[in-house]
Amino acid sequence: MSGPMFLGIDGGGSKCKARLANGNGKLLGEGVAGPANVFQDQLQAPRSIVESAQRALASAHLPDTDIKKLVVGAGLAGANIPRVARETEEWDHPFAKFYVGTDIHIACLAAHGAADGAVIVAGTGSVGYSTINEISYGGHGFPFGDKGSGAWLGLEAVKAVLQADDSLAPETALSRASESQLAASGLGIADAMVGASSRDYGALAPLVLECAQRGDPVALEIVREGAAYLSDMAEKLLGTSEGGLCLLGGLGERLQAWMRPEIVARVVPALGQPDEGAVRFAIQCYDG
Amino acid sequence: MSGPMFLGIDGGGSKCKARLANGNGKLLGEGVAGPANVFQDQLQAPRSIVESAQRALASAHLPDTDIKKLVVGAGLAGANIPRVARETEEWDHPFAKFYVGTDIHIACLAAHGAADGAVIVAGTGSVGYSTINEISYGGHGFPFGDKGSGAWLGLEAVKAVLQADDSLAPETALSRASESQLAASGLGIADAMVGASSRDYGALAPLVLECAQRGDPVALEIVREGAAYLSDMAEKLLGTSEGGLCLLGGLGERLQAWMRPEIVARVVPALGQPDEGAVRFAIQCYDG
Numbered sequence: 155m156s157g158p159m160f161l162g163i164d165g166g167g168s169k170c171k172a173r174l175a176n177g178n179g180k181l182l183g184e185g186v187a188g189p190a191n192v193f194q195d196q197l198q199a200p201r202s203i204v205e206s207a208q209r210a211l212a213s214a215h216l217p218d219t220d221i222k223k224l225v226v227g228a229g230l231a232g233a234n235i236p237r238v239a240r241e242t243e244e245w246d247h248p249f250a251k252f253y254v255g256t257d258i259h260i261a262c263l264a265a266h267g268a269a270d271g272a273v274i275v276a277g278t279g280s281v282g283y284s285t286i287n288e289i290s291y292g293g294h295g296f297p298f299g300d301k302g303s304g305a306w307l308g309l310e311a312v313k314a315v316l317q318a319d320d321s322l323a324p325e326t327a328l329s330r331a332s333e334s335q336l337a338a339s340g341l342g343i344a345d346a347m348v349g350a351s352s353r354d355y356g357a358l359a360p361l362v363l364e365c366a367q368r369g370d371p372v373a374l375e376i377v378r379e380g381a382a383y384l385s386d387m388a389e390k391l392l393g394t395s396e397g398g399l400c401l402l403g404g405l406g407e408r409l410q411a412w413m414r415p416e417i418v419a420r421v422v423p424a425l426g427q428p429d430e431g432a433v434r435f436a437i438q439c440y441d442g
Numbered sequence: 443m444s445g446p447m448f449l450g451i452d453g454g455g456s457k458c459k460a461r462l463a464n465g466n467g468k469l470l471g472e473g474v475a476g477p478a479n480v481f482q483d484q485l486q487a488p489r490s491i492v493e494s495a496q497r498a499l500a501s502a503h504l505p506d507t508d509i510k511k512l513v514v515g516a517g518l519a520g521a522n523i524p525r526v527a528r529e530t531e532e533w534d535h536p537f538a539k540f541y542v543g544t545d546i547h548i549a550c551l552a553a554h555g556a557a558d559g560a561v562i563v564a565g566t567g568s569v570g571y572s573t574i575n576e577i578s579y580g581g582h583g584f585p586f587g588d589k590g591s592g593a594w595l596g597l598e599a600v601k602a603v604l605q606a607d608d609s610l611a612p613e614t615a616l617s618r619a620s621e622s623q624l625a626a627s628g629l630g631i632a633d634a635m636v637g638a639s640s641r642d643y644g645a646l647a648p649l650v651l652e653c654a655q656r657g658d659p660v661a662l663e664i665v666r667e668g669a670a671y672l673s674d675m676a677e678k679l680l681g682t683s684e685g686g687l688c689l690l691g692g693l694g695e696r697l698q699a700w701m702r703p704e705i706v707a708r709v710v711p712a713l714g715q716p717d718e719g720a721v722r723f724a725i726q727c728y729d730g
């Protein structure tokens with residue numbers, strides 16, 4: 155093997171994906187390991203990164219010891235928090251080089267290939283990034299950020315249903331749908347949701363979207379407010395450029411229906427997956 | 443000692459207060475012990491209740507064994523959740539009788555004496571209760587309920603400040619005040635608030651109110667929205683009766699300035715403290 159080998163890491167809250175490539179980006183091997191959100195778990199994340207790298211080497215029939223030759227570009231969930239990014243960069247890693255970026259940055263590099271563009275990822279959380287001016291929006295976390303995300307939709311639904319139970323807000327089909335999914339009603343819903351995680355709230359998002367699609371006024375108001383925020387974010391991300399916008403994550407496509415037409419007109423499909431963007435990031439950093 | 447002895451328990455998230463009285467409500471002794479929120483800690487709460495009872499007996503120079511003679515009325519934080527109330531009632535207690543009510547119920551009994559009336563407690567959380575029709579509103583918990591409370595004000599402020607940092611919402615003096623109190627800025631605020639409790643959010647409420655008082659438009663919008671909800675709640679609580687409304691808790695009085703004039707016109711001072719209401723509750727239940 156001549157020339158450096160590049161390893162792209164796509165590290166998220168549920169798994170870590172490694173993609174081994176040569177200097178032309180050609181795939182040599184792949185590996186998957188456990189979670190690598192450096193904000194949620196700074197002990198687990200390095201372990202997952204190394205493990206996914208070892209598995210990628212193994213799948214390419216390369217020895218474990220080659221790990222010290224790898225030029226690694228890692229797009230990591232949680233690395234948008236400045237303190238966390240600093241601490242991750244200071245990690246005593248086993249690689250030749252270790253460049254730290256965010257998950258949304260590598261998703262954006264992959265989505266638009268060599269062209270400039272923006273991405274919004276709306277899943278359990280929501281965050282936006284643009285290569286046009288390397289700006290990031292949102293991704294602040296739950297419960298104070300990530301408006302328009304699944305967790306946010308679920309939280310707003312629980313609020314509305316509890317207020318409706320007090321006759322302090324309109325009671326609609328959203329109440330019955332939430333009660334049915336949570337197998338609880340009235341104060342029992344508060345009981346069921348105490349200490350719930352962003353994922354627990356996100357699990358309610360599909361029913362909020364379904365109710366909105368059927369014209370439920372309370373669900374519609376929630377979904378419209380979330381989508382308006384994402385439209386505002388998209389407008390900032392795209393600025394005056396002509397780049398495209400990719401809507402990623404479990405809810406990206408579904409929320410498009412409520413986003414502003416001038417934003418929807420800019421939506422393009424993603425060209426590649428985040429781990430490919432991570433390889434590109436590694437090559438860019440190494441060459442730069 | 444002839445006739446039954448009554449013990450009123452005011453059990454909250456920080457302490458449990460016991461008030462020993464005879465059948466006429468005459469004070470015989472008092473005792474204080476640790477937290478007794480039956481929702482937050484179902485092991486600690488019974489211990490605190492028994493300990494406060496023992497201390498009340500001791501302060502009245504009565505033997506420990508008299509505990510089995512006591513007719514207890516307990517107003518407990520967390521007992522508004524039906525499951526929690528049921529489980530608390532089934533407790534194998536050492537008293538002659540043990541009647542379970544909510545903290546807000548006994549606060550209302552104390553605030554209005556023999557007259558009908560309503561109370562809203564706005565502190566870290568928010569909840570309302572009326573003896574007029576024995577209705578309770580709010581008190582659902584954080585982060586999905588307790589609108590207008592200290593925790594809610596703080597959470598809304600953090601949301602607004604983070605959106606302002608993204609230029610997706612107006613940046614005002616509230617941003618600078620929050621940054622200063624949290625000793626953080628931008629994404630550092632998200633970092634500082636991750637995993638924060640309702641009390642942590644509530645600690646930001648005074649600065650939100652101060653900013654609103656100085657005319658900060660973002661803080662004003664938050665405070666007005668919270669106060670409008672409490673006005674709606676008050677309207678429901680008072681219904682068509684002529685009873686008065688007591689605004690209790692750390693923020694009750696301060697939020698009054700933003701509540702609707704027709705509600706403010708109904709506000710009266712509280713006649714007594716919750717532990718006095720708990721004694722009244724014990725006597726009512728025993729006689730009833």
